[in-house]
Every structure is written in structure tokens, then in C-alpha cells.
Amino acid sequence: xxxxxxxxxxxxxxxxxxxxxxxxxxxxxxxxxxxxxxxxxxxxxxxxxxxxxxxxxxxxxxxxxxxxxxxxxxxxxxxxxxxxxxxxxxxxxxxxxxxxxxxxxxxxxxxxxxxxxxxxxxxxxxxxxxxxxxxxxxxxxxxxxxxxxxxxxxxxxxxxxxxxxxxxxxxxxxxxxxxxxxxxxxxxxxxxxxxxxxxxxxxxxxxxxxxxxxxxxxxxxxxxxxxxxxxxxxxxxxxxxxxxxxx
Numbered sequence: 704x705x706x707x708x709x710x711x712x713x714x715x716x717x718x719x720x721x722x723x724x725x726x727x728x729x730x731x732x733x734x735x736x737x738x739x740x741x742x743x744x745x746x747x748x749x750x751x752x753x754x755x756x757x758x759x760x761x762x763x764x765x766x767x768x769x770x771x772x773x774x775x776x777x778x779x780x781x782x783x784x785x786x787x788x789x790x791x792x793x794x795x796x797x798x799x800x801x802x803x804x805x806x807x808x809x810x811x812x813x814x815x816x817x818x819x820x821x822x823x824x825x826x827x828x829x830x831x832x833x834x835x836x837x838x839x840x841x842x843x844x845x846x847x848x849x850x851x852x853x854x855x856x857x858x859x860x861x862x863x864x865x866x867x868x869x870x871x872x873x874x875x876x877x878x879x880x881x882x883x884x885x886x887x888x889x890x891x892x893x894x895x896x897x898x899x900x901x902x903x904x905x906x907x908x909x910x911x912x913x914x915x916x917x918x919x920x921x922x923x924x925x926x927x928x929x930x931x932x933x934x935x936x937x938x939x940x941x942x943x944x945x946x947x948x949x950x
Contacts, residue, residue, distance in 0.1 A: 708749045715823035718742045723804055726770055727794060750819050758815050769807045772844050776803050779845040783867060799848030802834035809838035840874075840889070842866075850900075857889035859907060864894045869919075871901035877924070893929065 722739055724731040740759055747755040780793045780800055787793055793800050805828040809821035821838035829835045833852035836842075840860040848854060850870035856862070860874045876888030887907035892898070895914040904911065904923045911917060912929030921935045 711746060711749055712823060714742065714746060715820060716827050718746065719805060719808075719824045719827050722808055723801070726766065726773070726804070726808070746820055747817070752817060758812075758817060761815060762811055765811050769811060772807060773800075773804055775844045776800060776846050779847040779865070779867075783847050784849060798832040799834065799851040802828050802832045802836060802851060802854075803842075803846055803848065806836040806838065806840070806842065810840070810842075813838040843894075853901075859887045860889040861891040863892060863896070863913070866892055866895070867897040869898065869900040872898050873903045873905075875903065875905045877906050890923075 718739065721731070721735040725735045725739065726732075743759050743762075744755045747758070752758075777790055777793045777800060780797060781787050781790055787797075805824055809824040812824075813821040825836060825838050834848065834854045836854070836856045837858040837860070839858035840856050840862070842856075842860075842862040843864040843866075845865045846862065847865075847867045848869075849867065853871040854868060855873045855875060857874055857876050859876070862874075874890050874892065879886070879888055889907055890904045890909040890911065892904075892911045893913040893915075896911050896917065897915075898904070898911075898917040899919040901920045902917045902923070903921070904917070906924055908926070909923065910926045911923075912927055912931060914929055915927055915931040915933070917923065917927070918932070918934035921933050923933065927933055
């Protein structure tokens with residue numbers, strides 16, 4: 704019977720938290736620096752991935768750019784959420800920002816051919832926030848998630864700049880054969896799009912044009928041109944008080 708290193712789940716959880724802390728806190732960066740490098744090499748060795756040291760150095764070199772993008776994400780949160788009181792509140796208390804942070808870190812590793820560790824990182828943050836972003840997805844600057852619970856963003860999704868997504872949104876793929884795993888299976892969301900709660904957008908050939916608004920609860924399986932507004936209309940009936948019967 705084959706043995707699997709399932710205890711790495713705990714190691715990856717601690718590694719992910721400390722990596723996040725060190726990205727935004729200079730004291731934490733100094734305290735955890737040696738731990739992060741040592742633990743990263745340990746995880747990759749367990750996963751039988753070679754060239755761990757060169758991957759770690761390359762990843763470290765990208766951290767300032769990741770921090771720059773996350774600062775733009777935080778500004779987008781402050782700009783779009785009237786309930787926010789300060790940037791500090793976003794860094795410390797917003798689950799959507801936490802999920803985006805771990806996504807940007809895991810995506811940098813995913814691009815370097817490290818696949819299992821980024822998935823463990825994304826599943827850790829998924830369990831905390833309810834936000835499921837595959838590390839293979841491509842997400843540009845100033846990304847804003849409001850509330851966030853139930854969001855699913857698939858592996859081959861492409862999201863442009865200044866995109867806003869609300870809770871329950873799915874950027875998913877229509878079922879395909881395993882042999883098509885390397886094809887684009889998830890939608891493209893162009894710059895400036897706003898997608899409201901519980902909208903579902905499916906398919907690798909689907910594109911949502913720039914500056915469009917996708918209303919709540921819609922189901923989309925065909926491309927939408929730029930500057931569009933897509934809504935789902937339902938009939939609402941209000942029952943008369945006491946059902947029209949006098950007491």
C-alpha cells in the first residue's frame with residue numbers, strides 16, 4: 704500500500720500563514736525568513752521536486768512585485784467598499800483580501816511548475832474564507848472581492864484589471880474529457896467588469912466584455928460584448944395581508 708505525506712497539510716498551513724505575515728510585516732519577515740526557506744525545501748523534497756533552492760530564490764525575487772499588486776488590490780477594496788474605514792482594516796480583517804493574497808503567492812509558485820504545494824495553500828485559505836481560487840488562474844491588478852463566501856474561480860480563468868466579484872460567483876468549466884485538461888476550460892473576464900452575487904459563467908470560449916455588469920443569479924454560457932448589462936428578471940407576487948380575509 705502506497706504511503707502519502709498527508710502530514711504535509713499541517714506543514715503547508717503553517718508555511719502559508721507565515722509567508723503571508725512576512726509579506727506585510729517587516730518584523731515577521733526577519734523572524735520567519737530562515738524558517739520559510741528551510742520549510743519550502745523540506746516540502747519540495749517530500750514532494751520529490753528537484754531544484755528547490757533555485758525555485759525558492761526565483762520565488763523570493765518576485766515577492767516585491769506580488770506585494771505591489773496586493774497593495775493595489777487593497778486600494779481597490781477601500782475604494783469600492785463603503786463599509787471600510789481604513790486600509791489597515793482591509794489588511795487585517797477582510798477575508799477577500801486574505802484569499803487574494805494567498806492566491807497571488809500560490810500562483811507565483813504554480814507558474815514555476817510547483818503544483819501540489821500551491822493547491823494545499825489554496826485549500827487552506829478556501830477552508831478559512833469559503834473562497835476557492837485555483838492557483839493556475841490568471842488575475843490582473845486591482846481585484847476586488849466583496850463578502851466572498853462561495854466564490855469559485857477555475858484553473859484557466861483569466862481576469863483583467865479593476866474587476867469586482869461578489870459572493871457566490873462561479874467562473875467554471877463545462878465538463879470535458881480528462882484528455883482536454885490542458886485546454887482553456889474557464890471564462891475570460893475583461894477589464895472593469897462587475898459580477899454580482901451568485902452569477903455563474905461557464906466555458907473556456909466565454910468572454911465577458913470590458914466594463915460590463917453581470918447581475919445577480921444569471922447563468923451565462925455565451926460571450927457578452929463590452930459595456931453590456933446582463934440581468935435575470937423574475938416575477939414577484941405580494942400576497943395581500945391576511946390573504947384578503949377579514950377577521
